[in-house]
Amino acid sequence: MRPLLVVLTALMLMAGAASDPSERLQDPAQEARARTLFAQIRCLVCQNESIDDSDAELAGDLRKVVREQITAGRSDGEVKAFLTDRYGEFVLLKPRFSPANAVLWLGPFLAALAGLALLASRFRRREPTPALSGEEESRLAALLDDETA
Amino acid sequence: MTVELGAFALALALALSLAQTVLGLIGGRRPTLAGAGEGAAIGAFLGVAVAFAALLTAFITSDFSVANVASNSHTAKPLLYKLAGTWGSHEGSMLLWCLILTGYGAAVAGFGKGLPAGLKSRALGVQGLLGVLFLAYTVLASNPLARLASPPIEGRSLNPLLQDPALAFHPPFLYLGYVGFSVVFSFAVAALIEGRVDAAWARWVRPWTLAAWSFLTIGIALGSFWAYYELGWGGWWFWDPVENASFMPWLIGAALLHSAIVTEKRGALSGWTLFLALAAFTFSMLGAFLVRSGVLTSVHAFAVDPTRGVLLLSILGVSSGAAFALFAWRSPALAPGGVFAPASRESLIVLNNILLTAATGAVLFGTLYPLIYEAFAGAPITVGPPYFNLVFGVLMGLAMLILPFGPLTAWKRGNVVDSAAQLRLAGAIAVLVGFLIFALMSPRKALASGGVALGAWVIAGAASEIVQRTRAFKAPWPEVRRRLTGLPRGSWGMTLAHAGLGLFILGACFETSWKVEAAEALSIGGQVRLGAFELTLKSVGTVDGPNYIAERGQLTVTRGGKPVCAPAPERRFYPAGKQSTSEVALCNLGFSQVYTVLGERRAAVGGGPAWLVRAYYNPWVQLIYLGPLLMALGGLLSLSDRRLRFAVGSKP
Numbered sequence: 001m002r003p004l005l006v007v008l009t010a011l012m013l014m015a016g017a018a019s020d021p022s023e024r025l026q027d028p029a030q031e032a033r034a035r036t037l038f039a040q041i042r043c044l045v046c047q048n049e050s051i052d053d054s055d056a057e058l059a060g061d062l063r064k065v066v067r068e069q070i071t072a073g074r075s076d077g078e079v080k081a082f083l084t085d086r087y088g089e090f091v092l093l094k095p096r097f098s099p100a101n102a103v104l105w106l107g108p109f110l111a112a113l114a115g116l117a118l119l120a121s122r123f124r125r126r127e128p129t130p131a132l133s134g135e136e137e138s139r140l141a142a143l144l145d146d147e148t149a
Numbered sequence: 150m151t152v153e154l155g156a157f158a159l160a161l162a163l164a165l166s167l168a169q170t171v172l173g174l175i176g177g178r179r180p181t182l183a184g185a186g187e188g189a190a191i192g193a194f195l196g197v198a199v200a201f202a203a204l205l206t207a208f209i210t211s212d213f214s215v216a217n218v219a220s221n222s223h224t225a226k227p228l229l230y231k232l233a234g235t236w237g238s239h240e241g242s243m244l245l246w247c248l249i250l251t252g253y254g255a256a257v258a259g260f261g262k263g264l265p266a267g268l269k270s271r272a273l274g275v276q277g278l279l280g281v282l283f284l285a286y287t288v289l290a291s292n293p294l295a296r297l298a299s300p301p302i303e304g305r306s307l308n309p310l311l312q313d314p315a316l317a318f319h320p321p322f323l324y325l326g327y328v329g330f331s332v333v334f335s336f337a338v339a340a341l342i343e344g345r346v347d348a349a350w351a352r353w354v355r356p357w358t359l360a361a362w363s364f365l366t367i368g369i370a371l372g373s374f375w376a377y378y379e380l381g382w383g384g385w386w387f388w389d390p391v392e393n394a395s396f397m398p399w400l401i402g403a404a405l406l407h408s409a410i411v412t413e414k415r416g417a418l419s420g421w422t423l424f425l426a427l428a429a430f431t432f433s434m435l436g437a438f439l440v441r442s443g444v445l446t447s448v449h450a451f452a453v454d455p456t457r458g459v460l461l462l463s464i465l466g467v468s469s470g471a472a473f474a475l476f477a478w479r480s481p482a483l484a485p486g487g488v489f490a491p492a493s494r495e496s497l498i499v500l501n502n503i504l505l506t507a508a509t510g511a512v513l514f515g516t517l518y519p520l521i522y523e524a525f526a527g528a529p530i531t532v533g534p535p536y537f538n539l540v541f542g543v544l545m546g547l548a549m550l551i552l553p554f555g556p557l558t559a560w561k562r563g564n565v566v567d568s569a570a571q572l573r574l575a576g577a578i579a580v581l582v583g584f585l586i587f588a589l590m591s592p593r594k595a596l597a598s599g600g601v602a603l604g605a606w607v608i609a610g611a612a613s614e615i616v617q618r619t620r621a622f623k624a625p626w627p628e629v630r631r632r633l634t635g636l637p638r639g640s641w642g643m644t645l646a647h648a649g650l651g652l653f654i655l656g657a658c659f660e661t662s663w664k665v666e667a668a669e670a671l672s673i674g675g676q677v678r679l680g681a682f683e684l685t686l687k688s689v690g691t692v693d694g695p696n697y698i699a700e701r702g703q704l705t706v707t708r709g710g711k712p713v714c715a716p717a718p719e720r721r722f723y724p725a726g727k728q729s730t731s732e733v734a735l736c737n738l739g740f741s742q743v744y745t746v747l748g749e750r751r752a753a754v755g756g757g758p759a760w761l762v763r764a765y766y767n768p769w770v771q772l773i774y775l776g777p778l779l780m781a782l783g784g785l786l787s788l789s790d791r792r793l794r795f796a797v798g799s800k801p
Contacts, residue, residue, distance in 0.1 A: 019668035019763055042531045048389055053382065093533025100526060104518050108511035108540050115503035123491050
């Protein structure tokens with residue numbers, strides 16, 4: 001029998017690693033850009049963690065790469081392209097909107113629209129019974145009067 | 150000896166569940182057998198309870214001849230965590246699952262006195278069948294009471310991260326929620342067998358849904374709270390597959406709560422309500438499969454074992470497959486329910502259901518998409534938090550927009566213009582709050598300000614409903630008071646739950662958007678700035694805990710030189726498992742918190758020792774937990790409504 005929660009040890013490494021002052025860039029604006037990018041890039045060896053959170057060595061290396069690219073004046077898109085060229089789309093936590101991923105991005109909204117269409121068709125199929133007309137109202141009142149009389 | 154007795158009782162419970170299934174299903178037509186089925190249900194629960202008590206005893210007495218205890222406990226562990234160790238492992242948690250499953254069965258048998266005999270007997274039969282499947286799995290494939298041939302002298306201990314009060318109670322609440330949906334599932338299958346779903350059926354199902362959903366809310370909130378303060382950086386939701394697995398039944402449960410109201414009050418949507426009733430427990434089982442099979446990579450999964458995964462998938466396939474097949478076969482014959490106009494409370498609840506279901510679909514799809522994509526495209530892909538935040542956020546944002554209209558619009562045929570007029574003030578408050586936040590908070594964030602406005606809209610909307618119903622500010626005070634005290638508890642429960650949701654949105658928006666972070670290597674006496682605060686490291690000492698040793702840093706937090714609080718975060722080392730954890734220290738400032746972490750020791754510039762101190766200012770973070778707590782309270786308050794008491798409604 002294996003001990004419990006083998007993978008849980010990975011959690012202990014989650015420690016807001018990217019905030020380490022020894023890694024930080026001098027320029028606060030560039031550092032802020034780097035941090036925003038970190039949150040969108042996957043630590044490849046971890047379980048669903050961004051390189052912003054992970055303490056793994058590889059995450060540290062990727063942070064270094066991203067910070068270097070930013071210091072070198074690359075744009076956010078260029079940095080991401082640099083990473084996807086090397087590691088594939090796997091490295092992005094937010095999948096790109098591409099024909100292959102269209103179903104992922106649009107699926108939930110299409111499902112909601114389909115639900116709306118179903119609801120609408122229900123109203124078209126079965127009109128609710130119309131409210132009583134003035135004449136019917138007075139007849140009903142007369143009938144009720146008869147009852148009580 | 151106790152352990153063998155427990156193992157025997159577990160096998161007996163399996164046999165009794167089998168009897169419960171047969172007697173219950175036949176008893177639907179032959180009332181003489183129904184009583185025996187109820188007895189079997191109670192007996193099965195007692196059997197599992199004995200087995201659970203045996204495992205509990207083994208954990209308390211640190212009986213390392215039991216394999217499960219040896220790998221998950223340690224003599225030096227505090228009693229609470231010895232107890233929690235019972236459900237800390239895969240085998241133990243499956244036993245807890247079975248205990249709750251049979252417990253709900255026994256509750257239906259014991260408390261469902263007013264239920265029609267046929268429905269009750271069949272529901273117990275179906276519940277018994279679920280019991281057979283899960284108990285057989287536990288007895289044959291994951292025996293929690295297996296002995297070791299050569300017991301070790303000391304156990305391997307529970308992961309120190311899990312030795313925490315919030316996490317000790319997290320699984321029981323979570324399972325009370327997950328497994329609570331089994332009752333709803335059984336009632337749905339029983340109704341499909343009988344071919345009749347009506348307002349009375351919905352009324353019997355709603356309390357079980359309310360109970361399960363409220364417990365699940367507490368369970369998820371406890372888990373999230375644990376992550377917040379235990380993982381050391383203040384994250385509280387990661388869209389991790391395991392979290393998603395618990396979130397999907399919650400969303401479906403929320404949809405079911407609302408659609409069951411329509412079925413109960415108006416007799417409409419009965420097919421849809423049945424579908425949700427089947428879906429809620431299906432998602433619970435899917436969660437159990439995802440967490441235990443290892444098909445998805447998750448930061449917190451149980452020890453992965455593919456055979457168990459296959460078995461759990463089979464249980465899911467058999468029970469849900471059969472139930473949905475029955476649904477496809479029988480539901481077209483269900484009587485169509487009451488009609489309603491496009492502008493009516495029914496329509497608004499249907500809209501809520503569409504959005505909640507689409508949101509569940511987004512969570513499900515996003516969670517499973519990497520598997521699907523890899524199977525077709527051959528390349529791995531990641532679907533991470535940015536996807537979920539965007540898609541889920543848009544769908545839920547729409548749901549929040551329409552939420553306040555629901556309770557103010559009449560059944561059958563309402564007038565949205567009237568409801569809008571009643572919500573004028575709430576809308577004005579929300580817009581004003583949004584603009585104020587946009588203007589005052591720095592940095593300026595439009596989207597987050599919109600989120601805050603939405604939270605304010607939901608809260609103000611909930612308040613407007615109470616104001617309307619009591620005619621407050623219009624009628625004289627005695628009348629308002631009479632109306633206030635006359636409001637049913639179910640109505641207060643709804644208001645509380647909706648307001649709780651609004652508070653959660655406020656907390657989530659503030660925390661994620663205006664969190665401040667600071668990290669610096671500090672020597673003794675060193676200072677770092679955190680937003681408006683100054684943090685000073687006063688001293689670092691060592692502490693001896695019951696099963697750990699720790700370094701404790703004494704910090705002071707000041708604001709403009711004035712003392713605010715003195716947190717003392719720790720860095721603990723557990724020799725039993727050779728693991729270290731950081732114990733954060735929190736200062737409460739209203740709803741906000743200063744969150745401090747003591748990190749590793751490193752050399753300072755001058756050569757002396759320094760410690761990496763990290764701190765966060767988390768504005769309004771407590772609302773993230775207060776909100777769900779109110780939602781759960783609202784659910785339980787509704788449950789205490791006399792009209793909804795289990796099966797009371799069946800009395801003529």
